[in-house]
Amino acid sequence: MRLLALSEEIPSVVSRDLKACGIQLIPYGKQAEWTGQKVDGVLLTKEASQGAWEEALPVLSATPGLLLLYGPSIPYGWAQRLVDNSDGDEAWEVVRMALVADGEKALIGGTADGFWVRTLCRSLAKSQRVSLVCKAKEVDEAVRQLPLYFVWKERFFVELGEVCDQEGISLQTVARAMGMDRRVGQDWLYPERLDHRRVMQWIEREGRLVAEKSNVHRVALWGPAVLWREMDKSWLQGKEVCLVTQEDESIPNDIFPEWTTNRTWEKALKDADLLVIGKPDGIIRGLPLHELVLCMKQAIVLDACACFPLQEARSLLHSYRAIGEKTNVWE
Template identity: 95%
Template sequence: MRLLALSEEITSVESRDLKACGIQLIPYGKQTQWAGQKVDGVLLTKEASQAAWEEALPVLSATPGLLLLYGPSIPYGWAQRLVDNSDGDEAWEVVRMALVADGEKALIGGSADGFWVRTLCRSLAKSQRVSLVCKAKEVDEAVRQLPLYLAWKERFFVELGEVCDQEEISLQTVARAMGMDRRVGQDWLYPERLDHRRVMQWIEREGRLVAEKANVHRIALWGPAALWREMDKSWLQGKEVCLVAQEDEPIPNDIFPEWTTNRTWEKGLEDADLLVIGKADGIIRGLPLHELVLCMKQAIVLDACACFPLQEARSLLHSYRAIGEKTNVWE
């Protein structure tokens, strides 16, 4: 399936996810030469892209095809309004689509008898993805409510961690036990949250404590620069702070002028006394702990993402603090 897409809007992640679903994107925009290639329809990811779609209509095939509204940035109810304003049988088939469960499942909003709905479902099935066909506004509602629920679940997890700290028991064990009930599940943290304040408050509180109890001079912060804006950074005063940034992450010079930035974890952790993990990625989750210990001056880790197995952290690290876990702590 080939869809015309606005090259200025489509991110590399969106392009990758759609390609995995059997959808090939053909760029269309001011900086690209489309040259009238044959396509099956048009992809829209934002309401603002409708103007460009209307601009492309005269050069598209005379036979209406698929108008796919994809992703979390589609305004609520927009797909249904396009359907309501369509011109009957000669209209483009409007389909609302969103991926969930890390892209392993798809929500398809449209007519169950629609040609392109059925085509999308077959394409998803070929890539081993389960699809649910429903109304377009039902997809919109699911997309709107899912992050709210996941953020609430994470808040519950953090609050449960406070209880586990007080009772001197393991949050990971309690959470794993609760997750044995299929209605609960095992995934608790929500890295895509929009509000990081609760996690940042936990990091600040625990960071102040370790700074008081241990001889900490150099601190490495693991996570995107935007994350640390929401944290009270007064506890970092007088410390040498290094931000471990991803290679493709832009770091404005005026945000943290007193901090250093390293694009590789080896340089970022070199001679660090304390590692603070605010948001985990594949690198830190796959990093062998013994390599981390060799890089750091003191193997003290403050982990808001539960990256490491507790038994291994207990045996290899000098001190390890995760939410609801006091392992070799500094108290």
């Protein structure tokens, strides 16, 4: 399936996800660059692109087809408004699409017996993805409610972690036991959360306790800059702080003027007394703990993401603290 992308910029993650679903994008450009190319329809990823679609209609009218609305910037109800304003023109089939479950499943909003809805479902099936066909606004509602549900679920388990701390038991074990019920599931930490305040409050509280109980001079913060903007940083005053950054992350100098940044974990963790993990990535999840211990001055880890196996952390690290897990802690 080939779609003309009428947005000037398509996020790389959108192109990657659609390609995995069997959808090839023809990049946006001047009319001469794509006139005459056979396309099955048009991709819109933001409402501002509607004008470009309307301008392209005279050229595209010879091969009308799918009008696919996909991506994080699709306004609520936009797909339905396009259907309502079509004036009975059935040539363009409007479909709202969203991927869920880490891209393993798809929500398809449109006419159940529509040609392009069925075609999309077949294409997704070939890429081993299950589809749920429903109304466009039902897709919008599911997309709107999912992040809110994740926030609620994470809040529940963070509060359960406080209970586990008081009782001297493991949150990971309790969560795993509860997750044996399919209505709960095994996963409760969602690093892609929209609201980081609760986790940042936990990090601040535990960070202050570390500073009181341990001789900490150098602190390494693992996670994007946006995380640490939401944290009360007063407990870091007087300490040497290094932020572990990714290659593609731009950090203005005026945000954390007293902090240093490093794009390699070896330099960031060298001689660090405390490592604070705010958001995991493939590097930290795959980092052997013995290498981390050798790099740091003191192997004290404050982990809001449960990156390491508890038994290994207990045996190798000087102190390890995760939500609901008091392992070799400073209390």
